[in-house]
Amino acid sequence: MTPTHSASTQQALPEGAIPTPRRRAVVAAGAAGAALLPLTGTLPGTDSASAAPARPAFLHGVASGDPLPDGVLLWTRVTPEPDAVPGSGKGLPVEVVWEVAEDREFTRTVAHGSSKAEAAGDHTVKADVRGLRPATTYYFRFTAGDVHSPTGRTRTAPAEDTQVAGVRFGVVSCANYEGGYFASYRHLAARGDLDAVLHLGDYIYEYGHGEYPTGDDVVRTVQPTHEIVSLADYRARHGHYKTDPDLRALHAAHPLIAIWDDHEFADNAWSGGAGNHDPATEGDWAQRSAAAKQAYFEWLPVRPSTAGTTFRRLGFGRLAELHLLDLRSFRDAQPRVGDGGAIDDPDRTLTGRAQLDWLKKGLAASTARWKLIGNSVMISPVAFGSVPAKLLGPLAECLGVPREGLAVNTDQWDGYTDDRRELLAHLRDKGITDTVFLTGDIHMNWASEVPLRAADHPRVPPVATEFVITSVTSDNLDDILHVAPDTLSGVAEAAVRAANRHVRWVDMDSHGFGVLDVTAERAQMDYYVLSDKSDQHATATHRRSYRTLAGTQRIERAPDPVR
Incomplete structure (x- = not known):
């Protein structure tokens, strides 16, 4: 069974390059604990049907997985409107931009792309990012409209033919x-x-x-x-x-x-x-x-x-x-x-x-x-x-x-x-x-x-x-x-x-x-x-x-x- 979300597009950037912002930043990337709070100001455990704002929100956090030497799989879920709760089948499509950077402040962005969150995939988004360096820590986030997701931290795997200490x-x-x-x-x-x-x-x-x-x-x-x-x-x-x-x-x-x-x-x-x-x-x-x-x-x-x-x-x-x-x-x-x-x-x-x-x-x-x-x-x-x-x-x-x-x-x-x-x-x-x-x-x-x-x-x-x-x-x-x-x-x-x-x-x-x-x-x-x-x-x-x-x-x- 393959995922039903839309495929993402990716554009690799030269090292240190900064993509042109699509919207103003609503919050800066903060410490790990602070970044886990939804941008609505509600607590993560509250019911998303009552907590979700009129604009898109990232109420379920961000994630990454399956690290490769040159890439990693990024994930989030967008709540496009208050009643578009998981499993509801409700909610209009939302264009979602993702960024990968070498720092939490996203001043050294190395890759970015976009994907569409749709009801057919329960408004979940995946981006299979490639072109990254092996054994390197990166930071990532998603943006829908003018709303940033929490910031995530990820790490690529060591290169295939390298000796690794541990x-x-x-x-x-x-x-x-x-x-x-x-x-x-x-x-x-x-x-x-x-x-x-x-x-x-x-x-x-x-x-x-x-x-x-x-x-x-x-x-x-x-x-x-x-x-x-x-x-x-x-x-x-x-x-x-x-x-x-x-x-x-x-x-x-x-x-x-x-x-x-x-x-x-x-x-x-x-x-x-x-x-x-x-x-x-x-x-x-x-x-x-x-x-x-x-x-x-x-x-x-x-x-x-x-x-x-x-x-x-x-x-x-x-x-x-x-x-x-x-x-x-x-x-x-x-x-x-x-x-x-x-x-x-x-x-x-x-x-x-x-x-x-x-x-x-x-x-x-x-x-x-x-x-x-x-x-x-x-x-x-x-x-x-x-x-x-x-x-x-x-x-x-x-x-x-x-x-x-x-x-x-x-x-x-x-x-x-x-x-x-x-x-x-x-x-x-x-x-x-x-x-x-x-x-x-x-x-x-x-x-x-x-x-x-x-x-x-x-x-x-x-x-x-x-x-x-x-x-x-x-x-x-x-x-x-x-x-x-x-x-x-x-x-x-x-x-x-x-x-x-x-x-x-x-x-x-x-x-x-x-x-x-x-x-x-x-x-x-x-x-x-x-x-x-x-x-x-x-x-x-x-x-x-x-x-x-x-x-x-x-x-x-x-x-x-x-x-």
Whole structure:
């Protein structure tokens, strides 16, 4: 599904040249926090239908994404008139000018162009800017009439054939609006040392108000309040998320690299349906899925692949290559827990044949030191061993799998073992080293070695490593049990480690984010946790750090976070 917004036009300028202003500037580019406020003087969280002025406004901020050595994708959404809210289909077309500069004051503008925001694309705008310098920080903004958008900061990737000392990514996943505040985004936005932020899925959730979480666990109310099903619904939900000040700050501060998981569609989505989709009451799955994809590409600075999905590849000099997967569009339905025949069936797939071949070919051909794989569901095998019965049910709920006799999460690679066997055997047979899976989905922190076969570990060397990052807000074990963090979870964590010798660490209670720092010598994940996801002003503290040294495919604890 390709975006429906109008194509933009671009004109590169000589270095230091300043384009002739089309309209007077209404506000100057200010500090990052001040730039996030709409020009109307209203707060980002107010309802856009009542807050929008008569003239165009940028009520949903700005964003950039998918950095290349010579360019980056820019994004915004224009509200042309008060009733042209996301998903409404209302509003006249608006001509939007974009600028890219070397400084916040836009005295050294290097490129500019224009695009038209129309109702057909929900008045979203994308500009795929090229002709920029590698590994360079730029500032950008949009103008509609005489109104400037907030100013955004972005950064291009290193040149393809250059030696790079290091790259650093923020890493996040699973942001349920009703589950809490997006303080993780605020803390990442405040960092000045990131090349990009990697979002590993569940950027939005499809549920209606009070469906997940429920009762007193609901921290704030999402819009629309019903479960989203139609194109208008998905657009409205994306728009509501982008009224969150912390999310807007993240987008304004760093380029985003994102893949989707299930909740951008519906819980436990697969190619022909979802666990949270009832055709009798919610219509045809293909139409719902297409609507979700269209809204996703309209509202996020993500380039779709030729297949209209999120699997694609980005490079960072000779140091790292990032392979991004779509593990929802092509998969077969999840098998029942305990159905070993289906789980091991070679005719069932998680990735789809074309995507798996694309990944294998790309990994084998890569000349980068580190092969990073953006992977929405965990690839490391997990058996849950002797978890006490009182914890088994809540743990299953956290993982989103049935409660009866939990042995495997069939929504992740454990439910599609033939695809996993083929991919991991490919790494072994081709001698592909320094492969790191970066994963979200299960609302927990993990650091694991990826064995070819779990039963042979550690006698047979692992073929990759995996860092799993916890949720921004979505419930994990202590939330479901309504207990203090690091109390009952310790028993379950110990049982998991005992049954899975390749798992070096698991944290079932924290919410937060990761910072992945990659050098020629090692790839290190620093895990940061929030003081309280229900507190809009939550603090973040360093919890632990794990790293894999080049050439080892092993995980070890690092004493300190990167500085």
